[in-house]
Amino acid sequence: MVDIKLLIALVPIIPLIGFLLVSLNVKRFVPGVTSVIACGSVFASFVIALALFIILLTSPEGTQLEVTLFNWISAGGFSASFSFLVDPLSSLMLLIITGVGFLIHVYSIGYMHGDEGYNRFFSYLNLFVFFMLLLVMGSNYLLMFVGWEGVGLCSYLLIGFWFKNQDYNDAANKAFIMNRIGDLGLIIGVVLIFVNFGSLQYVDVFAKATSADSSVITLITVLLFIGAMGKSAQIPLYTWLPDAMAGPTPVSALIHAATMVTAGIYMVARNNVLYSLSPVALDLVLYTGLITALFAATIAIAQNDIKKVLAYSTVSQLGLMFVALGLGAYATGIFHMATHAFFKALLFLGAGSVIHALHHEQDIRKMGGLRKHLPITFLTFLIGVLAISGIPPFAGFFSKDEILASAFEHSYLVWGLAAFASLLTSFYMFRLLFLTFYGAPRAGEYAMSHIHESPYSITIPLIALAILSFAGGFMGVPEALGGSHWLSEFLSPVFAESASLIEHHHLDHATEYALMGTIVVLTFVMIGVAYAIYVSKQTIPAPEDAHLGVVHKTIYKKYFIDEIYQTIIVKPLYWLSHAFDIFIEKLGIDRIVNGLGGSVEEGSKTFRLLQSGSIGFYIFAMVIGIIVLLTLTVLI
């Protein structure tokens, strides 16, 4: 029997070794070696994660595997250990990160083929996996924070991967800076936790939480949620995510759809005890998620960049997950996160395959009719679209239905808005599908004659993810449909304490059937509308310079949010910096520093005249000096 502690430690360490190997040999390794090391390290982690998962499954309920590697920081009353925690929640995250991560690594072999930064790309990917594992495995806030910042760094590096394009660098900066705003909230939250609970270990904090002052808990949870807003792209800090599509497509799939952006979800779910104690924070989570879900879904309807549509869809889906968390249905949020990781990664990779086939064309107005040319991409993409739209029995149906059911328990308004957002999702996803794969080809003749299905390294991950997108929902079949909801059973030890704090009245089966039926029927209506507009009528979105109606234009321009931020935050900041530059830097600090330097120089010019060369004077001065000193000693 291998030591479990060693196994746990190996999960993040193997990708770290992969990163070190590749990054230290960037100039030396040929692509083949890099691919084997990078993919192999993530695959090894996946195997170990699977083993840990099985160990957890077979152990009695409530088992937590914890391993302390070393005492990390110890200063005065503060101490933090470098320790990992594997419980059902982090075990599930581990499987998603390493499993989906491995598929995306394999996909990258084909997608990044021939890129001059091939080795650099894989080293960043491995580093990302390492930090993401650290984030979910850390058993205290500090270690989570290290992972949190680490994935932010990798996100920055990978968005700006093609750094010769200044727009991409700007996008990377934007992502990093926006995340910093959120991180500030997180840092303050963590410090407050330490000040109030005297420890950063999850176990200690949760144990003391119930007896703590409720206003303190509210403050902490709201601050932590600000961190989640940044990382998981919620209003008002979401605008970095659509811009982050500047990175290579596998990055969008891995970091900006499946894993990193769900860090906020994980964090809230991990702190479910704290959130359950604070109804205010829960409401904040709920309504932020709800507004974001609606808002982003409407924007996605009018976008013409295949990746931008998916990006806004991700923002919207993350919003739905926060709705679930805000309703106290933590397991549901995690469920949707898992299924979303499957189908959104699939959709991004499918989009990447299309982009690859069309030689880096991302505008859906220049696609169309690709169904016959890219059969595997089309089929897998279709499965992804069906899954995200919530067509039974695909994965999205179960998780989305569960969120909507929880919302229905809470209030009709929340249910209505969430259902509307989810219907918009199916509309814009089918719009995307129809515009890309149906109708007459709109790509140039050259592109169409060179079109080809992607290599196996791309199609195989697509197929694997398509299977997961199809079957992923079966881990949470609700009781109404004759299932036992394995996932929420599995996760129940993590959320046990919250379950006792938040009341859940269960809907009877008839209501659940009615809800499911309504949503599915309306979804089909939406698909029909999309079909009528984009296939029967062959409508093509207006070109860039066309005159649009006010509403259409507002949506197309993303409600001018970027412009508003530019005007009310960025410009005043630049202006303020400029003012500081002139008044404080140039007139203040520069003057003080230059004045000090100048006075020393002037003083030296004067005093050096004492150095006259006359020895008699030196001796005289010395004697006078000694006399003065002696007199002073005698007098004082």
Place this chain on the structure above:
Amino acid sequence: MIPIDYYLWLAAALFTIGVLGVLFRRNAIIIFMCIELMLNAVNLVMVAFSTYLNDAAGQVFVFFIMAVAAAEVAVGLAILIVMYRNTQTTDINVLNRLKW
């Protein structure tokens, strides 16, 4: 026995003569001798107190000072010879080029 005051007054007079000599004479050899005078004034004080307080430590110090003074004379006279070879004089005010 001669009172300690006498020794102190004599030493002070010798020391002052040394200081004034260093200050006002320009011949390097005389300045050098004045420095020796100051050292010996100090030696005198030490010996006087050594006897007065019945403590041999003062006399030990005097031996040290004498040894150092001898070494100093060796170096100082060598410098003087070099100075004379270069400038044909022992006037210290000739050596005034080491300045800003």
